[in-house]
Amino acid sequence: MLKSLEGGDNVLVAEHLKKYYGKYRGIVDVSFAIKPGEIYGLIGPNGAGKTTTIRIILGLLQKDSGEVKIGNHRIPDDLNVVKPLIGYLPGEVNFYPDMRVKEFLKFNRNFYPEIDKSYEEELIEFLGIDTEKKFKELSQGNKKKVGILQSLVHKPSYIIMDEPTNGLDPLLQSKLYELLERERERGTVILFSSHVLSEVERLCQRVGVIKEGKLIKELSMEDIRKYTKKLVTVSGLSDLRTLSKYELLEQKGSNFVFSVNRTELKDFLNSLIKLEFDDLQIRNPSLEESFMEFYNQEVEK
Ligand SMILES: Nc1ncnc2c1ncn2[C@@H]1O[C@H](COP(=O)(O)OP(=O)(O)OP(=O)(O)O)[C@@H](O)[C@H]1O
Numbered sequence: 001m002l003k004s005l006e007g008g009d010n011v012l013v014a015e016h017l018k019k020y021y022g023k024y025r026g027i028v029d030v031s032f033a034i035k036p037g038e039i040y041g042l043i044g045p046n047g048a049g050k051t052t053t054i055r056i057i058l059g060l061l062q063k064d065s066g067e068v069k070i071g072n073h074r075i076p077d078d079l080n081v082v083k084p085l086i087g088y089l090p091g092e093v094n095f096y097p098d099m100r101v102k103e104f105l106k107f108n109r110n111f112y113p114e115i116d117k118s119y120e121e122e123l124i125e126f127l128g129i130d131t132e133k134k135f136k137e138l139s140q141g142n143k144k145k146v147g148i149l150q151s152l153v154h155k156p157s158y159i160i161m162d163e164p165t166n167g168l169d170p171l172l173q174s175k176l177y178e179l180l181e182r183e184r185e186r187g188t189v190i191l192f193s194s195h196v197l198s199e200v201e202r203l204c205q206r207v208g209v210i211k212e213g214k215l216i217k218e219l220s221m222e223d224i225r226k227y228t229k230k231l232v233t234v235s236g237l238s239d240l241r242t243l244s245k246y247e248l249l250e251q252k253g254s255n256f257v258f259s260v261n262r263t264e265l266k267d268f269l270n271s272l273i274k275l276e277f278d279d280l281q282i283r284n285p286s287l288e289e290s291f292m293e294f295y296n297q298e299v300e301k
Pocket residue numbers: 021024025026027044045046047048049050051052053
């Protein structure tokens with residue numbers, strides 16, 4: 001059963017958040033609202049302001065202006081009321097180096113006495129955590145597994161994860177996606193930051209694109225799919241013929257770079273195979289390449 005805050009829906013709201021670090025821009029204007037049962041992706045390149053936004057929401061950083069509401073509670077004023085209902089995974093997970101994982105889990109249970117021991121054991125097994133090890137003996141990925149467990153084990157109503165898949169191998173990434181999907185079905189509010197478009201596409205119901213401290217665009221799942229194209233580089237192509245209907249990004253001599261919708265990739269390759277060419281490379285565009293049309297727009301400061 002999902003724990004609710006008194007007097008209101010479990011919505012997480014950020015409104016016109018602004019934060020400067022002295023004279024340096026942290027964020028200038030970030031607003032969004034996340035409903036229960038929704039995974040919201042905050043996406044942007046390094047330095048865009050994702051961590052600053054998350055730390056303000058968690059009351060770890062003081063904002064210059066704007067408002068954060070969790071349920072009907074204002075942050076940081078009501079932090080103590082809301083804190084037990086939040087599960088947070090920071091970008092870098094650090095623990096006491098000499099502590100064993102099992103000692104840490106016991107310590108964590110002191111903060112959340114209602115932790116269900118059998119759920120804890122299920123997560124240990126699912127994530128493959130060695131509880132006998134000391135933190136200094138763990139790789140960054142293995143520390144992150146403990147961080148994921150810590151953020152989920154008390155069955156929070158709000159999950160906030162800062163670039164959670166950084167440093168995770170593909171198997172662990174898909175385990176994390178599975179856990180988050182289960183949480184979403186339970187009605188949890190989930191905020192997830194990333195600079196990888198493919199993962200927000202897979203997981204999130206809505207995505208906020210953040211650029212230079214400003215939330216410049218919100219995308220639905222449908223919009224996101226529209227923006228997930230493949231970049232296809234074809235070398236030694238003498239004749240475009242049927243390929244001319246695809247978006248050509250670049251041409252240098254007989255080398256061509258096409259931007260092809262994922263759904264059209266098969267048709268593109270079927271057409272290509274009938275032509276003469278030397279080499280072929282298919283890659284995912286970077287975030288900046290995918291969102292070129294937004295990123296090229298000047299952001300007001
Ligand atoms: N302690 C600080 N002092 C000065 N500037 C800071 C500080 N922390 C962050 N910034 C600046 O605030 C801006 C936003 O940083 P933030 O870490 O929130 O971005 P991010 O999107 O999380 O990027 P990353 O993925 O690189 O962490 C950046 O320009 C960064 O240089």
